[in-house]
Amino acid sequence: MWGFYNRLLAIDITQKCFDVNPISDELLHRTLGGKGLATHLLLQHNPPQVDPLGPDNHLILATGPVTGTAIWGSCRYGVFTKSPQTGYYSESYSGGTVAEYMTRTGYDAMMIEGASDKPVWMEVCEEGAFFHSAQDLWGLDSFTTEDRVKAWIKENRPDAENCGVVCIGPAGENLVAYAVIENDYWRSAGRTGVGAVMGSKKIKAIAFWGNKKKDSADPELAKGFAKELAKLAKDDKGVQAYKNMGTSMMVDIMSNVGSFPTHYWHKGQAGHKENINAAALHERLKVIPNACLKCFIACGRLSTVKEGRHKGLKIEGPEYETIYAFGGLCEVDSIEEIAYLNDICDRLGMDTITAGNLVAFTIEASRQGKIEFDIDYGQVDKIAGLLQDIAYRRGIGDTLARGIKAVAKAWDMEDQAIHVKGMEPAGYDPRVLKGMGLAYGTSDRGACHLRATFYKPELANMIDPDQIEGKAEMFTEWEDRLTIFDSLILCRFYRDLYQWEELATMIKGITGLEMDRERMRSIAGAITDNTRRFNIREGLSPEEDHLPKRFYTEALPETGKVIARGQMEQLLADYYSVRGWDEKGRPRDND
Numbered sequence: 001m002w003g004f005y006n007r008l009l010a011i012d013i014t015q016k017c018f019d020v021n022p023i024s025d026e027l028l029h030r031t032l033g034g035k036g037l038a039t040h041l042l043l044q045h046n047p048p049q050v051d052p053l054g055p056d057n058h059l060i061l062a063t064g065p066v067t068g069t070a071i072w073g074s075c076r077y078g079v080f081t082k083s084p085q086t087g088y089y090s091e092s093y094s095g096g097t098v099a100e101y102m103t104r105t106g107y108d109a110m111m112i113e114g115a116s117d118k119p120v121w122m123e124v125c126e127e128g129a130f131f132h133s134a135q136d137l138w139g140l141d142s143f144t145t146e147d148r149v150k151a152w153i154k155e156n157r158p159d160a161e162n163c164g165v166v167c168i169g170p171a172g173e174n175l176v177a178y179a180v181i182e183n184d185y186w187r188s189a190g191r192t193g194v195g196a197v198m199g200s201k202k203i204k205a206i207a208f209w210g211n212k213k214k215d216s217a218d219p220e221l222a223k224g225f226a227k228e229l230a231k232l233a234k235d236d237k238g239v240q241a242y243k244n245m246g247t248s249m250m251v252d253i254m255s256n257v258g259s260f261p262t263h264y265w266h267k268g269q270a271g272h273k274e275n276i277n278a279a280a281l282h283e284r285l286k287v288i289p290n291a292c293l294k295c296f297i298a299c300g301r302l303s304t305v306k307e308g309r310h311k312g313l314k315i316e317g318p319e320y321e322t323i324y325a326f327g328g329l330c331e332v333d334s335i336e337e338i339a340y341l342n343d344i345c346d347r348l349g350m351d352t353i354t355a356g357n358l359v360a361f362t363i364e365a366s367r368q369g370k371i372e373f374d375i376d377y378g379q380v381d382k383i384a385g386l387l388q389d390i391a392y393r394r395g396i397g398d399t400l401a402r403g404i405k406a407v408a409k410a411w412d413m414e415d416q417a418i419h420v421k422g423m424e425p426a427g428y429d430p431r432v433l434k435g436m437g438l439a440y441g442t443s444d445r446g447a448c449h450l451r452a453t454f455y456k457p458e459l460a461n462m463i464d465p466d467q468i469e470g471k472a473e474m475f476t477e478w479e480d481r482l483t484i485f486d487s488l489i490l491c492r493f494y495r496d497l498y499q500w501e502e503l504a505t506m507i508k509g510i511t512g513l514e515m516d517r518e519r520m521r522s523i524a525g526a527i528t529d530n531t532r533r534f535n536i537r538e539g540l541s542p543e544e545d546h547l548p549k550r551f552y553t554e555a556l557p558e559t560g561k562v563i564a565r566g567q568m569e570q571l572l573a574d575y576y577s578v579r580g581w582d583e584k585g586r587p588r589d590n591d
C-alpha cells in the first residue's frame with residue numbers, strides 16, 4: 001500500500017532476536033497506521049492485566065504514513081504500551097529529527113516484548129535489529145547517552161550517513177513511573193512513563209539508520225500541497241505567534257483568564273507572572289527559534305541563560321507546560337531557575353509536568369505536617385534536590401517515583417491530589433475551561449490536554465468555556481480530527497491548517513485512499529473505541545472518568561469558578577452518547 005512499508009519489526013529482547021512480520025493493507029486502510037495500528041497491536045498482543053513493568057508488556061514505536069514525506073509537521077513518532085503511571089493505555093509522541101531516521105529503516109512500527117537480563121542498546125536498520133551491551137552506558141544521563149551512541153554509529157557504520165537515537169536517563173533505569181523516552185536532547189515522548197517501560201526491558205537506547213524510502217501514491221500532489229500550505233501559512237496569526245513567542249506565550253493567555261494553575265491548583269494566577277512569561281524568557285535568555293525537521297512554525301526555543309548562577313546553561317525550552325508546573329504550581333519565580341529545573345528533568349529523563357505536580361504536592365504535604373520533609377514553595381535548590389531523589393529513588397523520592405496515586409494514598413491525602421487515572425493535568429484549569437474537564441476525564445491516557453486540545457476553541461471564543469449543553473458534539477469532532485493526526489502522526493500545532501479537507505488531500509496524495517470527513521471520523525471513532533476497550537479490559541470504571549474532587553468543590557479565588565459535579569456528569573453522559581457508548585461509557589459491543 002502507498003505510504004507504508006507493510007512491515008512490522010517484532011523484537012524479542014529476552015532472546016535478542018527479531019522477525020519481520022507483514023502488515024496487511026486491510027489493517028492499514030482501517031487504521032491509517034500510527035496510533036490506529038499500534039492500538040490494534042496492543043489489543044492483540046498484550047495479555048490482559050499485564051504488569052506494565054513486566055516482560056509481557058509490549059513497547060511499540062511507530063511512525064505514520066506521512067513520516068519521511070514533504071508534509072509539514074510530519075517528523076514525529078509515537079510510543080504505545082500499557083502505562084506504569086496509570087495502569088491503562090499509554091501513548092506519547094515526540095518531534096525533533098529522529099522519526100526521519102526511524103522511517104528510513106523500512107518498518108512502519110517496531111514492537112518489543114520480553115526483558116533483557118543485562119543492559120543493552122539496539123541498532124535498528126534495514127537488516128533488522130542488532131543488540132549491543134549497554135553496561136558502559138547504564139547510569140549515564142540522557143544527553144551523554146545520545147552522544148555516545150551517535151559517536152559509535154559514526155565510527156562503526158560507514159554506510160550510515162547519519163542516525164537518530166532515542167534513549168532513557170537514570171529515571172527510566174530506576175523505573176520512575178513517569179520517566180520519558182528522549183531524543184535530540186530535549187525532545188521527549190514525555191507522558192505516561194514510557195521511559196520506565198523501556199527501562200524495565202533494560203534497553204538504554206535505540207539507534208535508527210537506513211536509506212529506505214516509501215513510495216507515495218501521488219508525490220506531485222503531496223509536494224504541491226506542502227508548497228501551497230507554506231505560502232498560505234505565511235500570514236497566519238497562529239503560526240506567527242508560535243514562531244515569535246513559542247508555547248511560553250500561553251503564560252499570559254492563561255493568566256488573563258484566571259486559568260494558570262498556581263500554588264498546587266489553589267490559584268489561577270501567579271503574582272510573579274512577569275518573571276516567567278514569554279517576555280521574560282525572550283529578554284533574560286538568548287533565544288533562537290528552533291524547529292523539528294519538516295516544520296516552518298519553529299515553536300521550539302533554543303535558549304541560553306545570559307546571567308546569574310546558571311549563566312551558559314543551554315536548553316530547548318522551557319515550554320509552557322514546564323513553566324506552569326514549576327513556575328505556577330511550585331511558584332518558582334524566575335525563568336532562569338525554571339530552565340535549570342527543566343534541564344535537570346531532561347538529563348534524568350523525567351516528565352516535567354508530573355514532576356512539577358508531585359513536587360508541589362510534596363510542598364503541600366510538608367506544610368500540613370503529613371510528612372517530615374522540609375520544603376516550601378519557590379525553594380529552587382530543595383526542588384532540584386528532590387528531583388534527583390526521585391530519579392535515584394532515595395528517601396522520600398522512592399515514594400514519589402511511584403506516581404501520584406501511590407503518594408496520595410501513602411500520605412493520606414487522596415482528597416487533595418489532582419489527577420485523573422493517575423496522570424496529572426497540563427496547565428489549563430478545567431474550572432475555567434470546562435471542555436478541558438471533559439478532555440481530562442475522557443482521554444485514554446489520563447488527564448491529557450492534547451487528545452482534543454480543547455483549550456484552543458474555548459480560548460478562541462469558538463465556544464463559551466462555561467457552556468455545558470452541546471459541548472460534547474464539538475469536543476468529539478476535535479478529538480476525532482486529532483486522532484487522525486495521531487494515526488498519520490502529525491504535530492498538533494498544525495491543527496488550524498489541517499482541517500478535514502486538507503487531511504483528505506494529504507491522505508490521498510500519500511496513500512491513494514479516498515477519504516471524506518465521515519470516513520475519517522468513522523476511523524477515528526473506531527480507534528477511540530479500541531483504546532476504551534483496552535482500558536476497560538485493564539479494569540477501568542466509569543467513576544475514573546471523573547475529575548478530582550477539588551475541581552468540584554474548591555473555587556478559584558480570582559474568578560470564583562468551579563466545575564460542578566453535575567456539569568461533569570452531563571458532559572460525560574453527552575460524550576458517551578455521541579460516541580455511541582452505553583451509559584457506563586462502554587463501546588456497545590463490549591458487553
Ligand code: SF4
Nearest residue numbers: 291292295297299491
Ligand atoms: S510546531 Fe513545534 S513541535 Fe511542531 S513540528 Fe514545529 S517545532 Fe516541532
